[in-house]
Amino acid sequence: DARVTQTPRHKVTEMGQEVTMRCQPILGHNTVFWYRQTMMQGLELLAYFRNRAPLDDSGMPKDRFSAEMPDATLATLKIQPSEPRDSAVYFCASGSSGTLASGNRNEQFFGPGTRLTVL
Amino acid sequence: AQSVTQLDSHVSVSEGTPVLLRCNYSSSYSPSLFWYVQHPNKGLQLLLKYTSAATLVKGINGFEAEFKKSETSFHLTKPSAHMSDAAEYFCVVGRANAGNMLTFGGGTRLMVKP
Numbered sequence: 001d002a003r004v005t006q007t008p009r010h011k012v013t014e015m016g017q018e019v020t021m022r023c024q025p026i027l028g029h030n031t032v033f034w035y036r037q038t039m040m041q042g043l044e045l046l047a048y049f050r051n052r053a054p055l056d057d058s059g060m061p062k063d064r065f066s067a068e069m070p071d072a073t074l075a076t077l078k079i080q081p082s083e084p085r086d087s088a089v090y091f092c093a094s095g096s097s098g099t100l101a102s103g104n105r106n107e108q109f110f111g112p113g114t115r116l117t118v119l
Numbered sequence: 120a121q122s123v124t125q126l127d128s129h130v131s132v133s134e135g136t137p138v139l140l141r142c143n144y145s146s147s148y149s150p151s152l153f154w155y156v157q158h159p160n161k162g163l164q165l166l167l168k169y170t171s172a173a174t175l176v177k178g179i180n181g182f183e184a185e186f187k188k189s190e191t192s193f194h195l196t197k198p199s200a201h202m203s204d205a206a207e208y209f210c211v212v213g214r215a216n217a218g219n220m221l222t223f224g225g226g227t228r229l230m231v232k233p
Binding site: 048107109115 | 151153155160161162163164165168209213220221223225226
């Protein structure tokens with residue numbers, strides 16, 4: 001049963017510390033997305049990769065956030081330094097930007113999320 | 120540009136009664152449309168999707184949605200609500216010509232009373 005995995009599932013840290021969240025997309029998928037979910041803002045797209053290249057990170061605060069894909073099986077989202085306002089659930093999703101005939105046009109598969117609390 | 124509007128932020132039904140969650144979209148192209156469900160403290164799970172095949176789409180857990188182009192709607196329905204259906208539901212449109220980027224609606228929280 002292929003699924004997106006995320007680690008850690010929960011992270012509590014103090015303001016100013018570095019936080020790294022990891023995501024393993026479904027094998028064979030060529031797109032990866034990072035989202036942040038809060039009560040106030042709902043779901044926000046932070047970054048979007050296709051074939052490991054960043055295509056859109058306009059939703060990400062550039063001064064403290066960074067997203068990378070060191071290889072096709074790993075995506076990372078890093079916050080340095082972290083702040084209390086970064087407290088949220090961070091979701092990773094993957095998909096296949098195939099053709100309509102593939103039947104999976106636009107579909108994204110979500111991981112379970114990382115719940116981050118910055119004190 | 121594409122957008123999605125979920126007309127109700129909260130819906131409350133009694134167990135065993137029908138569920139209707141409303142969604143309107145705007146899109147310049149023939150859209151892909153999805154409904155995702157998120158149970159408390161869980162990730163998002165795909166309920167169903169429309170990708171220009173049949174306009175009535177059946178999903179998991181007895182849910183279905185009908186694509187109505189003339190009304191630009193994609194409402195989610197279920198004949199009989201179950202307590203386990205209590206969750207947040209997101210209507211989503213796929214962005215044309217943008218790989219598989221998605222535009223999310225604001226979400227509808229479904230509450231099911233015993």
